[in-house]
Amino acid sequence: MEHAPVLLLLAPLAASILIAVLAMRRTGVAYAVATTATAAAAALSWALLLRVVEHGPVTYLVAGWGETGAHPPGLDLNIGIELVVDVMGGFVAAVVATMAAMSMVWSRHSVLEELGDRGPTFYAVACLALTGLLGMCVTGDAFNLFVFLEVASLAGYALVGSGGGRSQLAAFRYLILGATGASLYLLGVGYLYAATGTLNMGDLAGLLTDHPLTPVALAFIISGLGLKMGLFPLHAWMPDAYTCSPSAVAAFIAPVFTKVMALALMRFLFTIFGVEAFEGALPAGQIIAWMGAIAAIVGAGVAAVQSDLRRLLAWSSVGQIGYIGVGIGIGSPLAIAAALLHVMNHSLMKGALFYVAGSSRARRISELRGLSRRMPVTAVCLVIAAASLVGVPPLGGFFSKWYLLQAAIGASQPWLAAAVIGGSLLAIAYVFRILEAALLAPEKAPATATTSSGGAVSAPLPRTESPPSSLAPLVVVSGLIIVTGLLSHLIVTRWLLGAAG
Amino acid sequence: MNALLPLLLLAAPLAGALWIVAFARRPNLREAGSLLAAGVMAVVAGLIVTRVAAGDSVEVVLLDLVPGAPLHLRADGLGAFFAFMASGLWAITTVYSIGYMRGAREHAQTRYYFWFAVCLLAVAGLTLSANLVTFFVFYELLTVATYPLVVHKQSAEAIRAGRKYLAYALTAGLLLLAAIIWTHELAGEFALRPGGILPPDIPRGSLWALFGLFIGGVAVKAGVMPLHSWLPSAMVAPTPVSALLHAVAVVKAGVFGVARVVGWVFGPTLLADLGGAEVLAWFAASTIVLSSLIALLQDNLKRRLAFSTIGQLSYCVLGLALLTPEAMAGGMFHMLGHGLMKITLFFCAGAIYVTTKKTRVSQLDGIGRQMPYTMIAFGVAAVGLAGFPPLVGFTAKWFLLEGTTATGHTAFSVALVLSGVLNIAYLFPIVLRAFFRSSPDHAERADARPALLAPLLVTAALTIVIGLAPDALLPLWSLVAEAAAEVTR
């Protein structure tokens, strides 16, 4: 348990290397290794989270650098790389690791179908991406965060590009924008270093008071991380990356990538810049909140007119990231808790929706037709995830919206509240386009069946429910949407408000 | 026991819903479960009514939903009254449903019974909600659970109607959500208390905005013009749905919401001071007259009834907006009165459809000869709706008129009387057509099947019984009178 923070990173990293060395030709083995490692990471992250909630943040000095006696006397800054697991990071790490494990389990069928002999590569690279993401959650060092960010991003570009030609172009565009974002972030860190002489987040927070370079650093870091997180208007890479990549990739990336970037942004705004970000020369909070508010409306609005299912989901993500942005931008403890809660809720529901999109093999919304008969269990899960997206109580999505509205109204920002409501209204439109197609649209009778004699009862389509490896994670995630909704009160008061305060 | 009753009231439809899914392939067993759940629910609601009337507190607090607001169920006078009305009529409607769905050979009957039970679960939770968060949760559940019933036919028209319904109802839900959170910001709590929870020192501009949000949230379901247009479209649903949900449960949930907002969130004192109730009353009065005029023009029987519903719902809203104890009690009691009469009328419309496939008023010449009992029940309900004594519609109208004259609103009195006349104008021609014209189509006597006929005769009889003695079965009138008195005290 002492080494848990670093084991959390080593598990997927080891899996990635193991697959690359031993199992490049055997998809089955690669699948087993990847699921085991991600499940182990998930278990570790939950254990860490529970411990952090109980006993306060856990710090871990990598390789013992910075322990007493390891550096010259008189130098009291941390010079080694420090891993810090606090509630905020631990929570996001737990969500990310859990969803990654679910996506790994789910991917079996889809990888065999779409990626063929490139399956092992997918698992190796996905594990590498998870290493980077978890590293971002637990690192206590601003430059180290850059390294993990690039590890995750590089793996992400490779994953997105693993489909056909379209996916490679999407991956390339994602790469150009993503690398720019990461570089901007690095530049911001450079300014912070120039201002303070340290890269340790904890030390930075103490040293960074009213320095003239702070607004510059803040601006670079917000635009860099905003790009990576897809916060409007820096979202341009997202729709193509989610639409053109293979199903397994979209299902793996969509629920987790942007969430970790949001966490990184929160770290900088709340633990490092603190008041500077909200009352300093650059009103970063207001800017992010309004970017988020516009995202909520534009994202949902554009989603409402898509006919490609995954592009719709991608634009929906743009809007949902906007909600997280609104929460971050308001910056009150309740708003931060709302943003973190939405990180979890959006991760769960977007995961479930991408699983459904993958399992049903529907590219266009109209191809969902007859889903309720062909795949009844999948259809029920679709309804749960979609209802949560709209914010039907008592599902998870409702509660993040609730706390967000409460925070907006509590901060006397009625227009932000109005934007949240407006975004939800538009979300109703696109969600019900999906549901109508999946549940209500009259089915086309299969070619072999004879048509019935004009009655209301049509010939039942054959049941082609997805295999257990695809169904189980979908059912679990849908169940989690309900459970986390019912228990959201506990999650917020016991964990998140503490993290935000 | 008193903590158990609210749970039982919710558990009955929930168990029913699960039973229905479990026995999807065995129709008799499935419908027996539905019937049993409805029966149990009605009995439990009856028990709750007697307990509340005896002054017991019937409540239970479950898990926390958000900080400061647990899932809190508590029966008060109005809640118990509504719970009993909804569950009692569900039991009757279930019998009717069986006759209707089998008679009309509807598809997807399991889905139908399942969502029907979920709707009742939502209504049960709504009636017992002791705070705004609980109220909202069930209000939204009701919206969602009604959708599959509206789109039941899955035709293009049904899907359009479903879209319209959702657009209206979910928008309203979001307004209500904002209003509830804002209320918490202003009042510091989510509770529903007789006389209101809002402190009087809030700026008037905020109060107006808040009132607007609240009424926007609940008036959609109550069908107050200009927010009514989803209701006639929703008539595409199977008739039992129109009968129970679009005449009793869903739309009355809107009226119930108005009552809660007026009496339990703002409180009559604050609202009278603000002038918000006056505006609401004007909307309601205009709705009463306009909808009756539109009803005159409808040839489709169910649409005519739908516009009639819109008008009658505004009777309730008007009563609540007048803020005197008598008028408020009248408005609340009319929830039951209108429920009984309108459900009878819809039952008749459905019975006519199943027996003869006729849906238009102009096709009903001489149908009284073919279906005499059905049309007699129709006549009774029509008379009641126009407000003739001693039927149940009279009670409400009497107290409403008392309220309008007491508050000196002559215009509202005129609207009420005018609407009575219009009621006669749009319902009586149907009765006259049925009995005093003849048509070769309807020469032979062949009334509706017993499963359809029995429920509508029972509800028609109830309009007479409860009209004569409102407290005969259970102390229903006393409950709402007490609730109104408590609010205005």
Added chain:
Amino acid sequence: MSPVLDELMARLNYIGYVGLTLIGFYAMITRAHLMRQVVGLVIFQTGIIVFFISTAAKWGGALPIAVGEGTPAPVEHMNPLPHALMLTAIVVSVAVQGVALALLIRLKRTYGTLDEDELVQQMD
């Protein structure tokens, strides 16, 4: 030398870094040829490396290697940390270029062009 020129010379590195990043950014935004976008990215990242190294530079600073006994005086040395960081950053940027080039090779093989507009046209 004139004071203006002095000022300029003292900040030459920083002017250089701003210039490089702007050139790189401009190339990434305006060029339709994907290879040129990669080149833009490389220039952009090089600019940032120049910036970091500049923060470490010191007139007359010695190599940061501890010689002999006693605690070294930090004031007399170049700051070694930015150099170490930039070694990592260079590795990262090489990796990014590697992935970018790999994607471009695949695109070129499939479509025979790297012009963004032509690619989009061929895909539709």
